[in-house]
Amino acid sequence: MRYDVAVVGGGPAGLAAAAEAVRGDARVAIVDAGPRLGGQYWRHRAGSEPAELRRARSTADHLPNSPVWFAEPGPGLGFRLHTPGGPVRADRIVLATGAHDRCLPFPGWTLPGVVTVGGAQALLKGHGVLVGRRVAVAGAGPFLLAVAAGLAEAGATVVGVFEAGRLRGYAGHPRALSPAKLVEGGHYARVLARHRVPYRRGHVVVAAHGGEAVEAITVASGNRRRRVEVDALAISYGFTPQLELAVALGCDTRLDVDGSLVVSVDDDQRTSVPGVFAAGEVTGVGGSVLAQLEGVVAGRAVTGQPGDPRVLRQRQHARRFAAAMHDVHRPPAWIEQLADDTLVCRCEEVPYRTLRQAVELGATDTRAAKLLSRAGMGWCQGRTCGPAVACLTAHLNGRAPTAADHATFANRPLAQPVRLGDLAEPATPSE
Amino acid sequence: MTFTFDGRPVAAEPGQSLAAALWADGVRSWRRTRHNDEPRGLFCGIGVCFDCLVVVNGVAGQRACLVEVRDGDVVQAQP
Numbered sequence: 156m157r158y159d160v161a162v163v164g165g166g167p168a169g170l171a172a173a174a175e176a177v178r179g180d181a182r183v184a185i186v187d188a189g190p191r192l193g194g195q196y197w198r199h200r201a202g203s204e205p206a207e208l209r210r211a212r213s214t215a216d217h218l219p220n221s222p223v224w225f226a227e228p229g230p231g232l233g234f235r236l237h238t239p240g241g242p243v244r245a246d247r248i249v250l251a252t253g254a255h256d257r258c259l260p261f262p263g264w265t266l267p268g269v270v271t272v273g274g275a276q277a278l279l280k281g282h283g284v285l286v287g288r289r290v291a292v293a294g295a296g297p298f299l300l301a302v303a304a305g306l307a308e309a310g311a312t313v314v315g316v317f318e319a320g321r322l323r324g325y326a327g328h329p330r331a332l333s334p335a336k337l338v339e340g341g342h343y344a345r346v347l348a349r350h351r352v353p354y355r356r357g358h359v360v361v362a363a364h365g366g367e368a369v370e371a372i373t374v375a376s377g378n379r380r381r382r383v384e385v386d387a388l389a390i391s392y393g394f395t396p397q398l399e400l401a402v403a404l405g406c407d408t409r410l411d412v413d414g415s416l417v418v419s420v421d422d423d424q425r426t427s428v429p430g431v432f433a434a435g436e437v438t439g440v441g442g443s444v445l446a447q448l449e450g451v452v453a454g455r456a457v458t459g460q461p462g463d464p465r466v467l468r469q470r471q472h473a474r475r476f477a478a479a480m481h482d483v484h485r486p487p488a489w490i491e492q493l494a495d496d497t498l499v500c501r502c503e504e505v506p507y508r509t510l511r512q513a514v515e516l517g518a519t520d521t522r523a524a525k526l527l528s529r530a531g532m533g534w535c536q537g538r539t540c541g542p543a544v545a546c547l548t549a550h551l552n553g554r555a556p557t558a559a560d561h562a563t564f565a566n567r568p569l570a571q572p573v574r575l576g577d578l579a580e581p582a583t584p585s586e
Numbered sequence: 587m588t589f590t591f592d593g594r595p596v597a598a599e600p601g602q603s604l605a606a607a608l609w610a611d612g613v614r615s616w617r618r619t620r621h622n623d624e625p626r627g628l629f630c631g632i633g634v635c636f637d638c639l640v641v642v643n644g645v646a647g648q649r650a651c652l653v654e655v656r657d658g659d660v661v662q663a664q665p
Contacts, residue, residue: 188633190654195632201601255634267614267627274631277651282606283599367625368614501629501637504621534636539629 158184158216160457161236161245163223163400166194167211168435168446168453169251174213175454176249183215186236186243188222188571194253195273196443198281211447218243224571226400234404234430239577247430249453250401250418251446254436256391257415258539259489260507262497263363263372268387275389276302285311287387291372293317293360294391295484297442300343300354302389307350314383316347317358317374319392320484359487363388392486395542396437399570404428408558408565411439413481415542416561422467423456424449432457441477448473489543490550499547500540502533510544514551521560524548537564589659591616598655605631605638605650616640616650617664639664 160176162169165187176183185192193199197208221238226248228234233246256271263269268287270278272294275286290311292303295318303316347354355376362373364382371384396417398408407419407427417440418426418433426433434453435446448470455462493499495508505528513527521544524530530544531537537544541564549556587598591608598607605628608616615625617639629637631651638650641662650661 255632256630265624265626267625270628271630271635274629274651277631278606278609278628282602284602284606284610286609501626501635504619504624534639535634539635 156184156216156243157233158182158243158245160184160247160249161186161234161243162215162249162251162454163187163226163236164194164251164253164435165189165192165217165219166251166253166435166446167196167443168253168450169194169249170208170211170213171447171450172249172251172432172434172454172457173215173450174211175451175460176458177213177215179455179458179460181458183213184218184243184245185215186218186221186223186238188220190219192217192219195255195277196446198277200281200283222571223400224569224573224577226404226570228404237577239573247432247457249424249450249457250404250406250426250431250433250437251435251450251453252397252400252437254394254396254440255538257393257395257542258390259392259486259543260497260499260540261361261363261489261492262494263365263369264390265498265501266363266365266369267367268365268369268385269363270387270389272298272302272389272391275306275387279305279309285309286389287385288312289314289385290387290389291315291317291360291374291383291385292389293319293358293372293374294393295319295486296391296393297340297480297484298391298393300340300347303352304343304346306389307352308346313347313350313352314385315353315355315358315374317360318354318356318484319359319487321357359489359492360388360390361492392489393481393484394436394440395538396440398437398565399567401426401431401433401437402562402565403568403570404431406431406433408562410556410558410561411481412478413440414546414556415440416558416565422452423462424453425456439474439477440481441473442480445470445473445477490547499544500528500530500533500537502535502539503529503531505530507547510547511551514548518548519552521545521548521556521563524551525563531564536567541565587655587657589655589657589661591661592663596661600655602655603651604640604642604648604653604655604659604661607655608650641665 545560
């Protein structure tokens, strides 16, 4: 089957793009890695689809369980997206591949029971399982509030939400705040208050303790430190966009205000590669509202429909809010937390010491540091440690991280793990 | 629904991932690391980090957070 438009990713951005493209009379496919539409944001259990997701649906073809492991131009015009179920061909594509939790290393972060904030959310919303009975939620960003509120409502004792940012910031960005955002934040604040969950600004989890699993954490605020008993810690510092396909296709990238590598797009969500559009977290982390607006813009542009001035204004406003959010929820001075033996790369078990030795041996850029230390060369291919290793390599070289440092880990010829049999499969004659 | 983990029966709800079912059963780790022999289990929960690898019906390297339980699955710790 050949499509006019293939949208990669079935989250808020992808669904919005697909719906607009369908309105533009295009034959549209949503190619999604998950078993159900919704992405990370509308993650749900089978049979309990959120109302918002139902409204976002369209008549586009849905290809579930189809992680795209390689994207290439041609043959001829258009593109070919390789999935475990075979190639999908399309004249134009919209990349809406989303993001995953941004992790920063600290002593004890590899203990079982320490999970990402998104991981705790996925366990609860996707599978109905509480991550722990006594849970701390920590890191930076508004997402902590949503997840802590959900855990508390589901019966966990949330011992605290520890937000690294100081949050006096939002007062400095009055133009970025919309009533909708305030209402949403207020809702979570009320839930947390009802469950007597303390919300601590300027607090950082600097260590996790335990043997076979986490038993306690150390929380620092300025010079004060205290130990808190927990059986689970959910911790992340914002999100890392999933750029593999964009980079594989040759799309230009840039560093965003939160330090993430993102896809560069123009006002119509066009990337630098003709026929390739991008929307949502891949173009800059900004949450579901911005993702949907970008999806609408991309879906119209990819089918040649004129931009809707109202949507363009709303997108501008949502982008201002995202910039304010990143300014307020800054990661802490996390490099100071590292001990010599703190693992930086979980997969290859590379301690901070080894990364430093790599730099002492002459690794001035992240690619060299990776090759010398093996950080980012394991199972996850640097998806988890990449942002931290890029920042650490730059820090150890006495400079700020660059787009090239971060691109080291976005540059993966195969975007998803793939079986050798799928790689060896010849293209089917029918396509 | 029931599957076995290292020979022991574990209950699961339809649609649950292996990781979620193990977690609900009180299991926090199901793998030891190669170098430091550290316990590992669920971390990212969405298929990104590969910490939760298990052997499912003889096939190694499966991400427990992505694989939905099927009745009678035989699950073993990743060697």
